[in-house]
Amino acid sequence: MARLILSGNLQQLAGGDSEVEIDAQNVKQLLRALSERYPALAPHLEQDSFAIAIDGEIFQDVWFAPIGPDSEVHLIPAIRGG
């Protein structure tokens, strides 16, 4: 199971959980699992645009980026820039 690390706002919305084990092979599955576990998070996962860091590499808007069984995953705000 991949380890998802939550911090800041997301941690609040996840009822204070800072680290959760999630069974997901890719980003899409991860987001679905997360919405199911934390309904409070769901609207934010849809409204804000998020990037997912899988073992340090950042993926933006990439549903099918693979998540390994021992991956460390972070949910972070999407980055745009000028």
Added chain:
Amino acid sequence: MNDMTNPDVLARHLKIVGTRPSRPDGVDKVTGRAQFGADMYLPNMLTGRVLRSPHAHARIKSIDVSKAQALKGVKAVITSADFDDLPSEFIPAGEMMVNFRDMTRNVMAREKALYEGHAVAAVAAVSEAVAAQALGLIEVDYEVLPHVMDVDEAMQPDAPLLHDDMFTIGVEPTPAKASNIAKRVEFGFGDLEAGFAKADVVIEREFTTKPVHQGYIEPHACVANVSEDGQAELWCTTQGQFIVRAFCARLLGMEVSQLRVKASEIGGGFGGKTVVYLEPLALALSRKACHPVKMVMSRTEVLQASGPTSGSSMWVKIGATKDGRITAGDALLKYQAGAFQGSPVQPGAMCAFACYEMEHVRIVGFDVVVNRPKVAAYRAPGGPIAAFAVESVVDEIALRIGMDPVEFRLKNAAKEGTRAPYGPKFGPIGLVETLQAAKAHDHYKIPLKPNQGRGVASGFWFNIGGETCASMHVGEDGSVDLVVGTPDIGGSRASLSMMAAEELGIALEHVHPSVGDTSALGFNFLTGGSRVTFSSGMAVVEAARDVIAQLRERAAKIWEVPVEEVEWLDGRANFIGAGEPKSLTLVELAKSAGKTGGPIIGNAAINATGAGPSLATHLVDVEVDPETGKVTILRYTAIQDAGKAIHPAYVEGQMQGGAVQGIGWALNEEYIYDKHGHLENAGFLDYRVPVCSDVPMIDTVIVEVPNPNHPYGVRGVGETPIVPPMAAIANAVSHATGVRFTDLPMSPPRVLDAIDTEQAA
């Protein structure tokens, strides 16, 4: 697209990548032939002009356009009534989550005008003079409301409210009372109390910065042409033709494919041309008038109603041990969003401590609306503001414990495996390398005279990838058309065609790049976030490899050998199987393309991922006139990790340009409003960007720590150069005067006042 990573490309000898050829658009740009936003003229073209609010905050009770409508030569008049209202929801528009309720109100005020210069109506007429006269005939009945300009004042419970339906996001539970605070963000980890307890030195300070404008020399400009059947063409100066299409189609209720957007040559953007202002108005006017409509902003309009980046109020606290280890960092960032939510406080908070290995860290940010123009991205949005505060405190701590500031940063520098304050661990990054280069640089050893000071600061930017397409057409003579979807804002047609020629193994002069309009390619995210050489580069390489695969197949067919026995090297297919060596050049294969299966076209449509952060360290020497407070920049050196510099001259150019924009931000650029919320310096006379005689040569050192996720190791370089300058200069001025400077800009009156106050104390 990590699967594209190709170590042997990096290993093999590069013939073109890393050289400094002339840019393909060079001649057009030096002869005046290049066509920018305002250079388009169409038959029957009308002139569009915008009526703007004279008030910082006012309810629009009514607008009477009848007199303007009746004026001879006026072909169309529009107000917010000509645009559908849109719900307040964040929906994806070309890769961005956008609240179109805010966007439609920003391009044309509805219930209220929220800043001086806010568009309230627009006209299209047969001439500039008639259009100007028509504006004077539009009668707007305003109810002037109290306004608020300062971020701290706007956060007060009794502050005038811009939006009575704004309830702070990011605090649980969501407040029941409306406020100007759109959002609270927080990042970090560890135990701050424990961290600060371990510190021998703790320094905390408050900082403020003023909004500054991107200052592109080309004002916003466009020509819209909507035909009677609703087909629309738009020519405009933008960082992203596909983003403009996505925004305008939604604002005007069109299908995206009804609207074809062609990006003109762009006269600077720096993030400020990633949004729409005139474009939807010109389309609405053209749709109403059934004529082409041209709209060009004046410099006053640019400064009153476009950009800028946030002003801010910040607090930073850092603790460290005597031997120079940071034990904890805490920061509070309050950023002005302008009239609508969406300041870059979030990326600012993520950047704040990103240069350092932090065990205990917290950054809290607030996104606050005020009666100023809605901010737009400006080069590393949010980063430079936070870096000014954090790098100033870092400098002060190094000074306090008597450690060289470069040494101190080296001791704490983030490196591969370091956990970023926003969570994930860094891959390979080059901060340490830039600090070592700074230490070794002659600049760092030059002795200083009285009233002179030296400052150093480091900076971080994430860099991004995103949706990108490229198309490569091999002509019948073997020359190559390269079509990309990202506007060329600083020489990207050069770097992209260099990568194409390198891959194909042909001379650069045979590759002819162009920026396609929205009908030429699939969706491309805009030119921004330092993504073009990275992302479009990836797409170009993939398209080239697509072409090469086809060329190898054609050669294999001709020779009747398995394709595995054909290799592509230096622009030719070679038979490497047993028997007579055979070879066909690109030109030969192109000639016979028809007979061997038809034209040869390579395509790539990707969502580029794996962008590598770029880090930088800047050195600056200043001299301060103790009697007038005037600061002179004596020497400047910018050192940055480019991963791999495809065209080193344009990488240097990004570093030099960012540094000088930073000099302006640090010393003289600011928005000056009177007590009525009227901008007093809406022009280049008193909005003081650096002029040629203000600055020295900007020395550069390119460090190359390859990004493993890019076929050539590229990292974006455009954003990072503006992150360190303000802190570096503030640190230098502080060392020259013995006074710590925490407020920007450090203009002569402010500097002299600080020196005198210090001496009086």
Added chain:
Amino acid sequence: MAKHHVTTTVNGDSVEFLCTTEQTLLDVLRDELFLTGSKEGCSSGDCGACSVMLDGRLVCSCLVLGVEAEGCEVETIEGMAHGEHLHPLQRVFIEEAALQCGICTPGILVAAKALLEKQPDPSETEVRFWLAGNLCRCTGYDKIVRAVLDAAAQMRAGAASSASGKSSIGNKPATARA
């Protein structure tokens, strides 16, 4: 009020145009003569993007009325290259990457040419102060100043004439032939 009929010389050719009193020389060059190489960045004489030569003097065409051009000699960026031969400044600007977005480039080239005609061997400081009225937001001025100094050196060395053959293919010089 009727338009003024103005007869003037632009880049060596005699030109006639009609304009109102309000129209600036820049308006006329762009909107009447379609010489759009001169750019409008501020319309207050602060950015220099509209720089042209008026009777041998460097001016901002946004601060000259169209009617004032009656009987004058006007030179714009469009007149800087001769046939396919780029002016040494134009060639060196391309070779040394002295432009990024290129919007300020025409004005800077016109201004730099005026400087080198007055002072063929300028110091860095002279170049910087002469060009102080030409804003560039992309380059930080470094490569611009170097390019002006290098072009001046080449012109002094007479390199200009021998190199002008190369400048005829300025968009694909030797360095590009990998």
Added chain:
Amino acid sequence: MDYQTPTSAEDAARLLSREGAQVLAGGTDLLVRLRAGMASPAMIVDIKRVPDLRGISHDARGWRIGAATSCAEIGEHAELSAAWPGVVEALQLIGSTQIQGRATLGGNLCNASPAADSVPALIAAGAVCEVVGANGRREVPVEKIVTGPGKNSLARGEFVLGFRLPNPPKRSGDAYLRLIPRSEMDIAVVGAAVALELDAKGTCTRARVALGAVAPTQLLVEDAAKALVGTSVDDAALEKLASAASAACKPIDDKRGTVAYRVKVAGVLAKRAARIARERASAK
């Protein structure tokens, strides 16, 4: 908007006496105001074709500068620059190279900006204007022209034809310094001009000190001049000069500077300008 190009001073004066007539010389201020909608005259009178309005000449009385002579032309005049270096330096500070090609001395004075760079230097040098109008010609000291921000003492129809500068006396020198936030392209936050005369022993026998951008009009500061006369312009005298200059300031807080800043820097610049003027005087 009408446009006229009179070819005689009398025609110009006649046209300018009409309602809504506006004089055009270099146009570097007028065109900005037109474009910004801050001015909409009924008629523009381009006076550049009036004889005697352009060019620089020298006679027994001293120097004459046509009011519509461009700053660039004046800056290129070696003899005038040698005679009145402070005046020439001051007018060369006006705007960019491009502005120098158009801007005129007459315009810089008559627009009546308290911050106009050439005006303090002209006042310190004792320059006089030739004013022409419907009722003939008169000579007016430069300091009598500006009466307030944007206001001058010229009657309707009157305009400045030229400026007269005396031949600089032996052992005299002048200098002008201004403070701007950048190195170029700004309006003066403070300006200070000093013209002085030394005797054979190096004692100051005559001095004129003028300040700009520190009051509604340029100031001719008698007390500051007194602080120098009878001294060798030594540090003590310079400190007296500085405090006299600061004391004379009646500035405002605005987007370009504060009252306190202008008051202090006026003294600093007066002191620095006096040093340069002294060096120039003793070098002659």
